[in-house]
Amino acid sequence: MDRRHFLQTLTGAAATAVLTPELAQAAAQLRQGAAAGINWQVAFSDVDADLPRAPLKLVHGRAPKDLAGSLYRNGPGKFHRPGGSVDHWFDGDGLMRAFRVSDGAATLEARFIDTPKRRVEAAANAIVQPGFGTARKPGAQVRNADDANSANISVMSMGGELWALWEAGSPVAMDPKDLSTRGMKTLRDDLVHMPFLAHPRRDPGGDVWSLGLSGAQAIVWRVAADGALKSADMVSLPTASYVHDFTATKRHLIVILQPWVQDRMVMPYADSFTWRPELGSKVLVLDKADLTKRRIYELPPFFAFHFGSAWEEADGTLRFDGCFTPDARFATTNGKAFMKGTFEPEPDPILTLVTLRPDGRATLEPTGVTAEFPRVDGRRSGDARRYTIHATATAANTPLFHGVATYDWKAGKSDSYDFGASHLVEEAVFVARPGGTEELDGWLLAPSVNTRARATELHVFDARRIAAGPICTWRSEHVLPVSLHGVFVRA
Amino acid sequence: MKSLPLFLGLVLGISVLAPGVRAQETASLDVTFAGLKATQGVIMFTLVNSEEAYNDKAKPVAAVMLPVAAATATRTFRGLAPGRYAIKAFHDLNGDGKMNANPFGIPTEPFAFSNNAVANMSPAKWAAASFEVKAGANAHAITID
Numbered sequence: 001m002d003r004r005h006f007l008q009t010l011t012g013a014a015a016t017a018v019l020t021p022e023l024a025q026a027a028a029q030l031r032q033g034a035a036a037g038i039n040w041q042v043a044f045s046d047v048d049a050d051l052p053r054a055p056l057k058l059v060h061g062r063a064p065k066d067l068a069g070s071l072y073r074n075g076p077g078k079f080h081r082p083g084g085s086v087d088h089w090f091d092g093d094g095l096m097r098a099f100r101v102s103d104g105a106a107t108l109e110a111r112f113i114d115t116p117k118r119r120v121e122a123a124a125n126a127i128v129q130p131g132f133g134t135a136r137k138p139g140a141q142v143r144n145a146d147d148a149n150s151a152n153i154s155v156m157s158m159g160g161e162l163w164a165l166w167e168a169g170s171p172v173a174m175d176p177k178d179l180s181t182r183g184m185k186t187l188r189d190d191l192v193h194m195p196f197l198a199h200p201r202r203d204p205g206g207d208v209w210s211l212g213l214s215g216a217q218a219i220v221w222r223v224a225a226d227g228a229l230k231s232a233d234m235v236s237l238p239t240a241s242y243v244h245d246f247t248a249t250k251r252h253l254i255v256i257l258q259p260w261v262q263d264r265m266v267m268p269y270a271d272s273f274t275w276r277p278e279l280g281s282k283v284l285v286l287d288k289a290d291l292t293k294r295r296i297y298e299l300p301p302f303f304a305f306h307f308g309s310a311w312e313e314a315d316g317t318l319r320f321d322g323c324f325t326p327d328a329r330f331a332t333t334n335g336k337a338f339m340k341g342t343f344e345p346e347p348d349p350i351l352t353l354v355t356l357r358p359d360g361r362a363t364l365e366p367t368g369v370t371a372e373f374p375r376v377d378g379r380r381s382g383d384a385r386r387y388t389i390h391a392t393a394t395a396a397n398t399p400l401f402h403g404v405a406t407y408d409w410k411a412g413k414s415d416s417y418d419f420g421a422s423h424l425v426e427e428a429v430f431v432a433r434p435g436g437t438e439e440l441d442g443w444l445l446a447p448s449v450n451t452r453a454r455a456t457e458l459h460v461f462d463a464r465r466i467a468a469g470p471i472c473t474w475r476s477e478h479v480l481p482v483s484l485h486g487v488f489v490r491a
Numbered sequence: 492m493k494s495l496p497l498f499l500g501l502v503l504g505i506s507v508l509a510p511g512v513r514a515q516e517t518a519s520l521d522v523t524f525a526g527l528k529a530t531q532g533v534i535m536f537t538l539v540n541s542e543e544a545y546n547d548k549a550k551p552v553a554a555v556m557l558p559v560a561a562a563t564a565t566r567t568f569r570g571l572a573p574g575r576y577a578i579k580a581f582h583d584l585n586g587d588g589k590m591n592a593n594p595f596g597i598p599t600e601p602f603a604f605s606n607n608a609v610a611n612m613s614p615a616k617w618a619a620a621s622f623e624v625k626a627g628a629n630a631h632a633i634t635i636d
Contacts, residue, residue: 136611143602143610144597144598193597194593194594195595219595234594
């Protein structure tokens with residue numbers, strides 16, 4: 001909800017109704033934010049229409065000459081309709097953005113993914129379908145997961161198409177040139193309406209692995225680079241955990257099973273899960289070449305949405321990192337609060353190294369660094385790597401993050417830049433410099449919502465010199481809500 | 492979701508006159524399936540007259556395999572006792588006689604219920620799907636596909 005609407009709501013509420021504790025908290029945060037000139041709620045506000053391609057204004061620096069291509073990013077873009085709204089940030093309609101960079105200039109366009117859910121709700125003039133945190137409303141019809149598919153988490157490039165990814169239903173194919181929707185992908189006729197996670201893992205050879213979850217069962221997808229299905233196999237999991245992301249080495253799939261466990265099937269989906277710390281976390285390691293070969297490691301309880309790529313050392317030790325919190329409360333608390341224009345303070349996610357040893361021992365080593373939306377130099381996926389790219393820097397009076405950083409695992413230190421609390425900074429994607437080979441020789445592309453300018457910006461950093469600040473910044477005339485995940489496709 | 496029972500042969504306008512019902516109190520019912528996108532296969536459906544039968548705990552009034560050759564398909568039932576009825580249907584696109592499902596049990600062939608009652612991750616309930624059949628002529632349309 002935008003600030004004007006929100007203030008009207010407060011005035012109306014004061015005049016005619018009881019000021020609820022929630023409204024009071026939101027009003028207090030709005031005043032604190034307003035005192036600091038920060039209207040962060042704009043980063044969770046609706047986009048009402050597609051944005052046609054328009055040039056961005058260069059407001060700082062100069063773009064690298066050899067940066068050319070399109071940054072596609074997905075994330076929820078519409079949350080409210082006159083007849084009813086989503087209850088959770090994760091349930092907004094997927095809005096696909098494209099920042100196109102060429103010859104030092106950039107454009108931005110955005111187009112809603114045309115899903116059955118969006119059509120049903122446009123016709124009803126209300127949000128009706130249930131979701132991750134949204135209850136079913138009158139008029140809902142869910143024959144299968146794709147009826148509720150908001151296609152709003154991530155995007156990948158597959159065989160010349162874009163696939164908009166949700167996690168509980170099918171990928172949605174789109175045209176990269178104009179962001180038009182081609183339709184839901186069915187990878188095999190008997191696998192219609194199967195789930196496909198938003199964080200697939202690419203082999204060095206080009207094959208793409210993903211999972212689809214249902215309770216303690218998972219389908220393991222292996223898809224060729226051109227989008228053709230290579231295999232789909234069922235595996236059973238030791239716990240019916242909520243799984244958003246997983247990781248992989250060259251030889252293994254690594255599925256982290258946290259103690260947020262499904263014990264029923266209800267809507268909203270998140271209500272099906274219970275936090276059971278006494279179970280601890282388990283890590284299931286599967287052999288890609290033979291999914292019946294498995295190993296399970298035990299760890300203390302934690303929750304993470306996201307993990308970095310994993311690697312295997314000569315002696316069989318496996319390592320990967322993740323952004324860990326003590327529990328799953330964000331999924332149910334702030335995900336809903338953002339839709340009401342408020343948020344609760346929560347522990348920061350902390351960048352943590354996981355080590356799985358050949359003798360079966362497993363350890364966690366937190367770095368103490370605030371981190372979310374981890375990314376890597378993609379050329380190092382599956383290999384030992386030195387760096388993790390991530391969002392960082394939280395503030396007391398705004399949610400999410402306002403900085404970009406790289407963490408150097410070898411030196412144990414961060415290279416970071418903080419935009420200040422008036423920016424909500426999104427995931428940074430690495431783009432290798434053509435002709436370069438060293439890890440991080442290239443750029444980070446990170447959008448932000450500049451809440452003072454009320455505008456979406458795109459920043460380019462030298463990936464090896466983050467503290468120096470962006471080498472260039474472009475600004476849009478429009479403000480889009482924060483997006484979640486994206487991919488850069490070279491021109 | 493339970494798969495519908497397997498039926499052999501066509502059931503053509505059978506008379507299901509219940510004992511003791513006089514001729515002038517019987518009903519006929521034209522059931523039309525509309526919106527068919529795939530003009531192939533058959534619609535397999537049951538007509539039931541009780542909640543028990545709807546939940547597969549008693550026999551249906553009729554079990555039908557209705558061939559699909561156009562965007563609509565109709566079957567007429569005569570000699571029904573007036574009362575509450577419901578229909579559960581699926582479009583057997585591949586003609587294997589079963590409602591196919593994906594590995595997680597979600598139907599992969601179109602299905603529908605009388606009153607176009609909605610499924611919400613489980614079949615529509617009798618309360619939502621049942622409709623009145625009165626003495627004389629009745630018609631009921633269901634959108635499927």
